[in-house]
Amino acid sequence: MIDMNSLIAADPLSSTTSVDGPASVPLDSAFVQLLTPDGVRVANPEFDTWVADIGLREIGALYEDMLTVRRIDTEATALQRQGQLALWAPLLGQEAAQIGSARALRGDDFVFSSYRENGVAYCRGVNLTDLLRVWRGNAFSGWNPRLIGMATPAIIIGAQTLHATGYALGCVFDGSDSVTVAYFGDGATSEGDVSEAMVFAASFNAPVIFFCQNNHWAISEPVGLQSARHLADRAPGFGIPSLRVDGNDVLAVMAATRIALDRARTGGGPTSIEAVTYRMGPHTTADDPTRYRDPAELAAWAERDPILRVRRMLDAAGALTPEFEQRVASNADRVAAELRAGCLAMPDPQPLTLFDNVYATPHSTLQRQRDDYAAYLDSFDVASGAQASGAPASATRASAAEGERS
Amino acid sequence: MTTMTLAKAINSGLRQAMQDDDKVVLLGEDIGQLGGVFRVTDGLLSEFGHHRVIDTPLAESGIIGTAIGLAYRGYRPVCEIQFDGFIYPGFDQIVAQVAKMHYRTNGLIRMPITIRVPFGGGIGSVEHHSESPEAYFAHTAGLRVIAVSNPQDAYALLRQAIATDDPVLYFEPKRRYHVKGEVEEELGASMESATVLASGTDVTLVSYGALVTIARDAALAAADDGVSVEVIDLRSLAPVDYPTIEASVRKTGRLVVTHEAIRSGGLGGEIIATITERCFEFLEAAPVRVTGFDIPYPVAKLESHHLPDLDRMLDGIDRVMGRRS
Numbered sequence: 001m002i003d004m005n006s007l008i009a010a011d012p013l014s015s016t017t018s019v020d021g022p023a024s025v026p027l028d029s030a031f032v033q034l035l036t037p038d039g040v041r042v043a044n045p046e047f048d049t050w051v052a053d054i055g056l057r058e059i060g061a062l063y064e065d066m067l068t069v070r071r072i073d074t075e076a077t078a079l080q081r082q083g084q085l086a087l088w089a090p091l092l093g094q095e096a097a098q099i100g101s102a103r104a105l106r107g108d109d110f111v112f113s114s115y116r117e118n119g120v121a122y123c124r125g126v127n128l129t130d131l132l133r134v135w136r137g138n139a140f141s142g143w144n145p146r147l148i149g150m151a152t153p154a155i156i157i158g159a160q161t162l163h164a165t166g167y168a169l170g171c172v173f174d175g176s177d178s179v180t181v182a183y184f185g186d187g188a189t190s191e192g193d194v195s196e197a198m199v200f201a202a203s204f205n206a207p208v209i210f211f212c213q214n215n216h217w218a219i220s221e222p223v224g225l226q227s228a229r230h231l232a233d234r235a236p237g238f239g240i241p242s243l244r245v246d247g248n249d250v251l252a253v254m255a256a257t258r259i260a261l262d263r264a265r266t267g268g269g270p271t272s273i274e275a276v277t278y279r280m281g282p283h284t285t286a287d288d289p290t291r292y293r294d295p296a297e298l299a300a301w302a303e304r305d306p307i308l309r310v311r312r313m314l315d316a317a318g319a320l321t322p323e324f325e326q327r328v329a330s331n332a333d334r335v336a337a338e339l340r341a342g343c344l345a346m347p348d349p350q351p352l353t354l355f356d357n358v359y360a361t362p363h364s365t366l367q368r369q370r371d372d373y374a375a376y377l378d379s380f381d382v383a384s385g386a387q388a389s390g391a392p393a394s395a396t397r398a399s400a401a402e403g404e405r406s
Numbered sequence: 407m408t409t410m411t412l413a414k415a416i417n418s419g420l421r422q423a424m425q426d427d428d429k430v431v432l433l434g435e436d437i438g439q440l441g442g443v444f445r446v447t448d449g450l451l452s453e454f455g456h457h458r459v460i461d462t463p464l465a466e467s468g469i470i471g472t473a474i475g476l477a478y479r480g481y482r483p484v485c486e487i488q489f490d491g492f493i494y495p496g497f498d499q500i501v502a503q504v505a506k507m508h509y510r511t512n513g514l515i516r517m518p519i520t521i522r523v524p525f526g527g528g529i530g531s532v533e534h535h536s537e538s539p540e541a542y543f544a545h546t547a548g549l550r551v552i553a554v555s556n557p558q559d560a561y562a563l564l565r566q567a568i569a570t571d572d573p574v575l576y577f578e579p580k581r582r583y584h585v586k587g588e589v590e591e592e593l594g595a596s597m598e599s600a601t602v603l604a605s606g607t608d609v610t611l612v613s614y615g616a617l618v619t620i621a622r623d624a625a626l627a628a629a630d631d632g633v634s635v636e637v638i639d640l641r642s643l644a645p646v647d648y649p650t651i652e653a654s655v656r657k658t659g660r661l662v663v664t665h666e667a668i669r670s671g672g673l674g675g676e677i678i679a680t681i682t683e684r685c686f687e688f689l690e691a692a693p694v695r696v697t698g699f700d701i702p703y704p705v706a707k708l709e710s711h712h713l714p715d716l717d718r719m720l721d722g723i724d725r726v727m728g729r730r731s
Binding site: 085086088115134135136137138140155156157188190191192193218219220221225226285287291292316348349351353355358364365369373376380397 | 434436441462468492493530532637700702704706717
């Protein structure tokens with residue numbers, strides 16, 4: 001009898017499945033790192049030039065961004081636990097990968113992301129309330145993609161990488177030097193769409209960045225199941241240059257993104273970036289990672305926390321003043337309060353909006369269904385003498401049967 | 407006879423099928439160590455090992471496509487698609503390959519593949535997690551389509567689905583996963599047969615999946631109104647057990663079909679057309695559909711409007727009875 005385990009090529013740098021239970025992920029350092037977990041700046045001639053303008057003041061701003069999006073994450077998780085959100089996909093641990101890349105972009109660049117890129121959305125200027133519309137179950141899209149320069153996040157894994165490639169082609173056809181960034185995860189790399197996106201991008205030299213946050217886990221599946229080699233090794237097979245950076249190092253991420261942006265803007269075509277990071281929280285608030293993940297692994301990654309190392313660096317440089325800390329903390333408090341207030345004040349959608357925007361032009365069959373349902377809702381209001389509230393049909397005549405329902 | 411949840415009944419069915427036939431292998435995302443996002447495959451990895459319970463890379467076309475290869479080699483794969491709305495990357499492999507293989511090879515190559523799909527809404531989730539795509543597959547020649555409503559059928563029909571040499575789309579009503587019921591670990595009536603759950607003389611109410619429970623409630627409520635409703639749980643969506651529906655409609659003269667899936671091109675229209683062809687002279691009124699609207703599955707805050715509920719079923723019964731105000 002075959003052993004599936006033997007069929008999964010083992011990679012010493014990434015975990016594999018095991019019959020003995022969840023495998024731990026050996027810490028991996030085969031990447032570009034400019035800032036160590038201890039907060040020590042490491043020289044790298046090739047990358048340093050791309051972040052030469054990032055001094056202590058700028059690092060302080062990146063620190064504040066990362067702290068703020070972590071605070072958003074904490075507050076949103078609390079809102080979900082309190083029943084105010086249906087679901088939330090935490091970015092905990094991935095702050096540097098998201099802030100470092102998103103802060104490298106120009107306003108006229110465009111982002112196609114997955115559902116965990118709340119830090120990217122924050123950098124793009126998404127209103128805090130808009131960040132929660134999807135997760136509260138009020139809407140399928142929180143913001144206007146064209147105003148924000150960021151598409152509605154894709155929930156179907158990997159689909160957005162093709163959209164990004166097409167958008168990038170459009171930029172070329174228009175004579176624009178805007179660059180498109182596709183954010184996706186390690187799990188997505190297994191989907192056919194991602195391979196197809198790389199084929200198209202390479203064939204047409206599309207100015208697109210394939211920004212993969214390898215957070216090591218696709219729900220319960222370790223990255224070793226998705227790839228027998230580093231994910232960064234995949235793009236070169238398609239003819240796309242590839243960078244592998246410490247995704248918990250905001251400077252390395254920013255430098256890599258700037259390299260890729262420059263290449264794309266100057267006709268060099270697509271670049272792949274693997275940002276090696278770690279999903280410190282659950283897949284979503286509906287997930288329980290204790291069923292499949294070794295707590296020791298989480299503890300090891302906590303030592304590589306993307307915020308902690310910047311804090312250590314600032315501290316060593318004497319820039320972590322009480323005034324600075326106070327300002328950053330109070331700003332995070334303000335953002336969290338605004339997020340919560342916006343969530344709680346969000347009005348429920350009106351029932352007949354069900355029928356809106358299915359088509360861009362009038363549709364006779366749907367119009368008839370809408371009219372019929374409006375009349376149906378009205379019949380309850382008439383029967384009960386209530387205001388036209390559009391409340392879900394539930395009470396009136398059915399109440400007689402309630403006692404008999406199983 | 408044991409009391410268990412619908413999810414546990416499927417788990418038991420999988421375990422028994424795997425014990426009986428070592429060619430039965432499971433493929434899916436997060437089905438191993440995690441036991442599936444709904445815990446349907448809980449414990450099977452530790453019992454049967456990695457060569458029988460395969461956590462696959464995150465690729466639905468890959469899951470179905472490799473299942474085809476395994477079937478070619480004599481295996482009997484049971485694939486899990488994590489959510490209804492995730493099935494489309496695998497749609498091409500299902501519709502263009504799985505469904506046609508037996509026909510293409512003049513019957514030389516069989517595709518005993520079961521594709522398990524949690525389906526339907528009512529769980530307050532985000533996009534792609536609440537859909538009812540069954541009509542696409544019922545519309546595809548070469549596939550059998552099952553939708554269960556209770557733990558007993560979940561067990562029995564899964565065993566039959568795995569045992570048959572035809573490919574089966576097996577839809578699981580995810581909002582009923584935790585509903586408990588008595589389960590006899592036997593195969594029961596043919597998976598092609600519908601079940602008459604409540605006898606009645608005025609209206610035939612046909613449903614499947616998660617709505618069956620509500621249809622039974624509607625029959626009870628209608629009885630208070632003096633309307634006798636016969637409730638049929640389809641169980642099989644392809645083929646449909648028309649003789650059972652015909653016999654009922656010849657008695658009642660009125661037909662209501664209810665499903666969560668959107669109306670246009672749905673099972674309801676097909677069933678009503680067939681019954682009209684076969685029982686026209688017995689019909690007292692135009693048949694009625696109580697279904698989801700012709701819209702993408704809506705946001706959680708509005709799903710209660712989209713999903714047929716007790717009141718909408720009663721409204722449908724009123725209409726077929728000519729009582730609409």
